[in-house]
Amino acid sequence: MRIAVVQLSYGEGADESVAERAARVADLVREHAPGHDLVVLPELWSAGGFAVSEWEERSQSLEGPDLPEALAPLREAVRGTGAVLHTGSVVERTAAPGPEGRHLRNTSVVLDPEGEVVATYPKIHRFGFGGGEPRLMEAGGDLVVTDLPAPADALTVGLSTCYDLRFPELYRAQVDLGAQMFVVPAAWPAPRVEAWRLLLRARAIEDQCFVVACNTAGEHAGIRMGGFSAVIDPWGTVLAEAGTGQEVLSVEIDPGQVDRARTDFPVLGDRRL
Numbered sequence: 001m002r003i004a005v006v007q008l009s010y011g012e013g014a015d016e017s018v019a020e021r022a023a024r025v026a027d028l029v030r031e032h033a034p035g036h037d038l039v040v041l042p043e044l045w046s047a048g049g050f051a052v053s054e055w056e057e058r059s060q061s062l063e064g065p066d067l068p069e070a071l072a073p074l075r076e077a078v079r080g081t082g083a084v085l086h087t088g089s090v091v092e093r094t095a096a097p098g099p100e101g102r103h104l105r106n107t108s109v110v111l112d113p114e115g116e117v118v119a120t121y122p123k124i125h126r127f128g129f130g131g132g133e134p135r136l137m138e139a140g141g142d143l144v145v146t147d148l149p150a151p152a153d154a155l156t157v158g159l160s161t162c163y164d165l166r167f168p169e170l171y172r173a174q175v176d177l178g179a180q181m182f183v184v185p186a187a188w189p190a191p192r193v194e195a196w197r198l199l200l201r202a203r204a205i206e207d208q209c210f211v212v213a214c215n216t217a218g219e220h221a222g223i224r225m226g227g228f229s230a231v232i233d234p235w236g237t238v239l240a241e242a243g244t245g246q247e248v249l250s251v252e253i254d255p256g257q258v259d260r261a262r263t264d265f266p267v268l269g270d271r272r273l
């Protein structure tokens, strides 16, 4: 199974519109998706992970048959490449308010090779300590563990987003639902990037899963993003890691490694609840 991790940079076009940024990202998908089974983009690239004041204006509706402005060009880009596309996440605008009365969520969207939506995941743990996401967004309430369509169907995948990484019980719950690989889009800043690198490896080791993690690079809203996207195997070995700029990782993984690791070193069987 070959995976492409597209670590996007906000770079010089930090003030680009949603349409301009989506066109730029679609070009990257068109260029890099061929030859890959799964392509992964980072969290909130169309709205800006920390551009809180722009979230409302840049929010996207996922209701109805047509994809919104940020995702429609990606549908066109992935068609014909043969890859499944994890589009990272968007600021989703819902018609009905959620339990806390808000209309926004941080929602990941996965497209099949025809560009149809096959999975969504509203982020459960909101980052901001009372500001940012907890102030403006509803929290997701459901674990999402799913078998992606072919050709990315070799492993059962658990979806999570950025700050979720700090909550190991989420990942253990996903393992209990069958997860063999965690896909984690992120907008994780540079000052805490060593925590990001460590937690990615910890989740891989403790849950004996592949971790596919796609962070953002560059700077926006005065925050420098951390980069260091990575693909990590179930033993915690880093198979590939990006630097701090825009970069695309292309990594071949052996899906059989999950079952082999869990058989050869059956630590999950020693849990005491």
Ligand SMILES: NC(=O)CCC(=O)C(=O)O
Pocket: 043, 049, 127, 161, 162, 163, 164, 166, 186, 187, 188, 189, 192
């Ligand atoms: N977008 C996020 O969830 C940021 C998380 C973060 O910066 C941290 O956990 O540290």
